[in-house]
């Protein structure tokens with residue numbers, strides 16, 4: 323008797339029960355982390371960056387709906403060369419959206435044959451070419467998006483050469499947003515930290531287990547530096563299986579938890595600017 327029901331039991335455990343259990347584990351774990359901050363009267367600053375926007379699409383619409391439904395600000399990293407009037411029209415009435423500056427045309431200039439990682443504003447570009455593109459990009463985005471535009475530069479593939487950072491510093495009020503905390507540049511930074519996509523596996527959701535580990539790492543770090551914003555990174559055009567479910571679960575949980583303060587890129591860039599001036603003042 324036991325052996326005849328074993329396969330069915332395994333089937334339910336592997337295919338049905340485990341994913342739900344992993345999701346519950348993730349929710350419980352995240353709640354415990356956030357409770358730790360709440361019990362100490364502390365909060366965690368979160369922000370949301372979504373990359374590669376150029377025009378309205380059903381995929382982008384889903385994220386805009388989430389943003390409004392949960393009242394969570396979203397910063398769309400828009401590619402200037404291909405940004406459309408239709409996108410500007412769609413965003414005009416939104417209260418929870420800002421637009422940040424995503425490269426120029428999202429083209430790689432690095433040499434893959436030499437094992438170089440992709441970058442649009444990398445070491446192989448001339449200062450002149452990059453400067454023209456940075457200035458043109460800012461002009462286009464300011465014209466299209468007006469008050470929604472925040473001068474935060476998101477380099478495609480999250481990689482940028484020191485020369486391009488120097489150019490950004492000459493562009494008034496600009497900050498930089500890449501991935502994780504590895505860039506040592508002296509420029510206001512608002513980093514992203516948790517990418518929800520497993521890029522090498524059909525661009526599906528990275529999984530509840532992997533997401534749990536990523537939040538473990540980031541939220542443990544925030545225990546000694548609660549001020550550092552925690553950036554969620556999404557790419558609406560690449561969201562494979564599981565991404566929508568994760569976003570809905572995650573946004574719902576965090577928007578209801580008292581320890582989470584969802585911030586806009588506008589506010590965080592202002593704060594980052596103040597911190598940079600303070601640190602310059604101390605040198």
Ligand SMILES: [Zn+2]
Nearest residue numbers: 373374478479
């Ligand atoms: Zn991109």
